[in-house]
Amino acid sequence: MVAENSTQPISVTLRVWRQAGPAAPGKFVDYPATNVSPHMSFLELLDVVNDGLTLKGEEPIAFAHDCREGICGTCSCTINGKPHGPGHGVATCQIYMRAFSDGDVIIVEPFRARAFPLVKDLVVDRSAFDQIIQAGGFISVRTGAAPDANSIPVPKGDADLAMDAAACIGCGACVAACKNASAMLFVAAKVSQLGLLPQGQPERDSRVLAMVGTMDALGFGNCTNQYECSAACPKAISHDFIARMNRDYLKASVRASFKPAASSATGGA
Amino acid sequence: MAQLDSRIPAGPLAEKWRRHKTEIKLVNPANKRKYEIIVVGAGLAGASAAATLAELGYKVKSFVFHDSPRRAHSIAAQGGINAAKNYQNDGDSVHRLFYDTLKGGDYRSREANVHRLAEVSVNIIDQCVAQGVPFAREYGGLLANRSFGGAQVSRTFYARGQTGQQLLLGAYSALSRMIGAGGVEMHTNSEMLDLVVIDGHAKGIVVRNLLTGAIETYAADAVILATGGYGNVFNLSTYARGSNVTASWRAYKRGACFANPCYTQIHPTCIPVSGDYQSKLTLMSESLRNDGRIWAPKKKEDAKKDPNSIPEADRDYYLERMYPSFGNLAPRDIASRAAKRVCDEGRGVGETGLGVYLDFADAIKRLGEAGVRERYGNLFDIYHEITAESAYQVPMRIFPAVHYTMGGLWVDYNLMSNVPGLFVLGEANFSDHGANRLGASALMQGLADGYFVIPYTIGDYLAGQKPGSRPSVDAPEFKAAAENIRGMTERFLQIKGKEPVSHYHKRLGKILWEHCGMARTRATLTEALKLIPALREEFWANVKVPGSADTLNQSLEQAGRVADFLELGELLCLDALTREESCGGHFREEYQYPDGECKRDDVNFAHVAAWEFQGAGKAPLRNIEPLNYEFTKMSVRNYK
Numbered sequence A: 001m002v003a004e005n006s007t008q009p010i011s012v013t014l015r016v017w018r019q020a021g022p023a024a025p026g027k028f029v030d031y032p033a034t035n036v037s038p039h040m041s042f043l044e045l046l047d048v049v050n051d052g053l054t055l056k057g058e059e060p061i062a063f064a065h066d067c068r069e070g071i072c073g074t075c076s077c078t079i080n081g082k083p084h085g086p087g088h089g090v091a092t093c094q095i096y097m098r099a100f101s102d103g104d105v106i107i108v109e110p111f112r113a114r115a116f117p118l119v120k121d122l123v124v125d126r127s128a129f130d131q132i133i134q135a136g137g138f139i140s141v142r143t144g145a146a147p148d149a150n151s152i153p154v155p156k157g158d159a160d161l162a163m164d165a166a167a168c169i170g171c172g173a174c175v176a177a178c179k180n181a182s183a184m185l186f187v188a189a190k191v192s193q194l195g196l197l198p199q200g201q202p203e204r205d206s207r208v209l210a211m212v213g214t215m216d217a218l219g220f221g222n223c224t225n226q227y228e229c230s231a232a233c234p235k236a237i238s239h240d241f242i243a244r245m246n247r248d249y250l251k252a253s254v255r256a257s258f259k260p261a262a263s264s265a266t267g268g269a
Numbered sequence B: 001m002a003q004l005d006s007r008i009p010a011g012p013l014a015e016k017w018r019r020h021k022t023e024i025k026l027v028n029p030a031n032k033r034k035y036e037i038i039v040v041g042a043g044l045a046g047a048s049a050a051a052t053l054a055e056l057g058y059k060v061k062s063f064v065f066h067d068s069p070r071r072a073h074s075i076a077a078q079g080g081i082n083a084a085k086n087y088q089n090d091g092d093s094v095h096r097l098f099y100d101t102l103k104g105g106d107y108r109s110r111e112a113n114v115h116r117l118a119e120v121s122v123n124i125i126d127q128c129v130a131q132g133v134p135f136a137r138e139y140g141g142l143l144a145n146r147s148f149g150g151a152q153v154s155r156t157f158y159a160r161g162q163t164g165q166q167l168l169l170g171a172y173s174a175l176s177r178m179i180g181a182g183g184v185e186m187h188t189n190s191e192m193l194d195l196v197v198i199d200g201h202a203k204g205i206v207v208r209n210l211l212t213g214a215i216e217t218y219a220a221d222a223v224i225l226a227t228g229g230y231g232n233v234f235n236l237s238t239y240a241r242g243s244n245v246t247a248s249w250r251a252y253k254r255g256a257c258f259a260n261p262c263y264t265q266i267h268p269t270c271i272p273v274s275g276d277y278q279s280k281l282t283l284m285s286e287s288l289r290n291d292g293r294i295w296a297p298k299k300k301e302d303a304k305k306d307p308n309s310i311p312e313a314d315r316d317y318y319l320e321r322m323y324p325s326f327g328n329l330a331p332r333d334i335a336s337r338a339a340k341r342v343c344d345e346g347r348g349v350g351e352t353g354l355g356v357y358l359d360f361a362d363a364i365k366r367l368g369e370a371g372v373r374e375r376y377g378n379l380f381d382i383y384h385e386i387t388a389e390s391a392y393q394v395p396m397r398i399f400p401a402v403h404y405t406m407g408g409l410w411v412d413y414n415l416m417s418n419v420p421g422l423f424v425l426g427e428a429n430f431s432d433h434g435a436n437r438l439g440a441s442a443l444m445q446g447l448a449d450g451y452f453v454i455p456y457t458i459g460d461y462l463a464g465q466k467p468g469s470r471p472s473v474d475a476p477e478f479k480a481a482a483e484n485i486r487g488m489t490e491r492f493l494q495i496k497g498k499e500p501v502s503h504y505h506k507r508l509g510k511i512l513w514e515h516c517g518m519a520r521t522r523a524t525l526t527e528a529l530k531l532i533p534a535l536r537e538e539f540w541a542n543v544k545v546p547g548s549a550d551t552l553n554q555s556l557e558q559a560g561r562v563a564d565f566l567e568l569g570e571l572l573c574l575d576a577l578t579r580e581e582s583c584g585g586h587f588r589e590e591y592q593y594p595d596g597e598c599k600r601d602d603v604n605f606a607h608v609a610a611w612e613f614q615g616a617g618k619a620p621l622r623n624i625e626p627l628n629y630e631f632t633k634m635s636v637r638n639y640k
């Protein structure tokens, strides 16, 4: 299995969502691309199309990207109806043109969700995710106050599971894939990572309450257990974490109702 | 001429940092909230600094060009982070980590800085674990370690192949906590385009809001740059596409010295280039060299053959042959040059002939395919995605690629540049890695600077600034700087030339890679010093930047960055030309031993070259900071 596909160049048509700004009307525009090497990445094809548009005096397609290796979570296209396109467990930047066939029309849209307002063309505003983390997605530990790292052993199984959850790149594909635009997978991944570790126990209750509360307030929808989120996740994060978070949330809510007042997770500098 | 006082504290090496901390000035807790600090960048260095300074009570404003602080380039680091914990009981110590890092840097870094780095390395791991960073663990629940290039102990902590991601998310969570608590005012999608210097002190910045195009000004009592490295000057590199030199470069043009720009690192194990549309090179983590064996065919005529058909006797495991005691774990500069030599001899593999094999057949025999998958599965998957080849069945093809820059803005022991009030952290400064960085030490340095150094040393400067004395953004210096940036933006849009920005970036990258890459000569550098200014002139006459200034305009962003790279590229070559020796990542063909190793010149070049801007069109000034080794003997690096 040296090469799985032929190296013959292909021709495709990109049907791209163009929208000059949040308030402007949007529409699909077709951009034919010929002589496309199958080794080219999908974003490299957008680069080439954009250089062509620039030379023609048209405005290039705005799209978000940075690391181009599936880790920063910046890239965010829905390709042929699927957030991050035809691959499994990869981000848009890791899609190569060998995934398409000669003559394909490829439909390219931004991640669409109420809580992710459109900025321009394929770029959306995902700062709602940051706000959820700011509400409690951390362990409060002042710099310099930490005990020796090996003073608290963590069972390997827990550490590994925490790492599975922590692999989230914060891209928002889970939200874009969900018909309710729910952010449950994103929030559950962070809640689970920290909740699995001994270091995360003191704030376990306040964290889940604050993060879920903020998620709801920001306009993300409910989870109705369709699990499109996990299917679209470039890190294939399991929806089991959602069940884990629901349990945490329930316990925390019950406990909070017996306390005089729920303590704030953001408390104290 | 700039005053370069390194301000290295007196006293025995192991005492310097402790003593310095007790002797420098402090800002009292009630006064801290009266000071505002601008932190540009929220990678490991910037996020850790912003969070910690806010915890201490300072008012912090954080700026990133990304849409979220979590997206900084640090997120992509794969392999791990060093710390002298000696959890493996294999003979590690602060001194050994210090010594390895100093030697790895080919004796071109400061002893005192490197020692401090090794000292605080242990605190970093404690801090990160407390934040919930899920480092790899052993079955007993204690932290696991691996060994990394250039070290003979296992001191590298890691989180699968995503160490940078996990460390950054740890720092990001600390930063987020302080944003939530109101200690940090976060500005995303904000690109710093100028430094504002008033009465010789750094007192603010000019930024462009990348979404609206608005040019904004911000004043502070001190400015911290933690804006990363400049490797994208080569266009193709393992950096994120957005990484750029603009913040550092504009500070340079405001008087901050740029030190050792020619110290660039080329990583030996990356996926080879496949075509001219290529936008980035992907690193295959150095950790692969723990189990993979690097080889090339002995005979040229075998270079195009199926590697599995080449018998053992016809394979040249050249690193094992040339460096028997370090073998495949030889430092990066050495491994990269060895690969280049093999390809120059016509023994390179793959379509382009620019590649060597990284072979796991022996590891699979020893550990089984499942064992190899357990250790490197995600890396093999990445390789498969990009090349459509399975490294379980055929050896990986790898080739060196630009990966890291050791040079950067000059800083003293307090991490302050020669412009008072301007501090530089992380990859953006020059101080700790000399002429070559060892694997797993950049993450260590970024977090050391941000969590454990700047929180102390910035007080020494601020204590000398009256609380409330910071200028207002109505000062003429702010107005002039903002006007200047508006003018530059307009100029880009008005050129209306014939080539997109990418065209010039590609050409610049090619010039640098060919003339100032893994091997440099007087002739190639002299040539590059003609080609780059000519290319720059062409860029300013013929670039085409579409769209307008008052909206998200990625071409405009790119134009500004490439314009700066076109200037930096020239300085890089000039620095390489004037450093008439070979050391670490800077290899001048004229200066080598018969076996091809770097020939340093400690008599004439045991110094930092810190370049000072003299005005557009004028030759920059080369200042020198001598490297005084008080405790270590500068010796010839030997990895044999």
Ligand SMILES: Cc1cc2nc3c(=O)[nH]c(=O)nc-3n(C[C@H](O)[C@H](O)[C@H](O)COP(=O)(O)OP(=O)(O)OC[C@H]3O[C@@H](n4cnc5c(N)ncnc54)[C@H](O)[C@@H]3O)c2cc1C
Pocket: B040, B041, B042, B043, B044, B045, B046, B063, B064, B065, B066, B069, B071, B072, B073, B074, B075, B076, B077, B078, B079, B080, B081, B163, B164, B190, B191, B192, B193, B226, B227, B228, B229, B238, B239, B240, B243, B244, B246, B247, B283, B403, B404, B425, B426, B427, B428, B439, B440, B441, B442, B443, B444, B446
């Ligand atoms: C693929 C890869 C793998 C690596 N693996 C390892 C490893 O295993 N171990 C190791 O030790 N090192 C590794 N490194 C090196 C290490 O990751 C980097 O050196 C380090 O993360 C740099 O951190 P930083 O905080 O200095 O800068 P960065 O993480 O680059 O952050 C720069 C920040 O500055 C901001 N910024 C930049 N310019 C501006 C501007 N003009 N205006 C506003 N904001 C700006 C950005 O938004 C960003 O927040 C690796 C590097 C690469 C490329």
Ligand code: FES
Pocket: A064, A065, A066, A067, A068, A069, A070, A071, A072, A073, A074, A075, A091, A092, A093, A094, A169
């Ligand atoms: S560009 Fe970073 S994940 Fe795709």
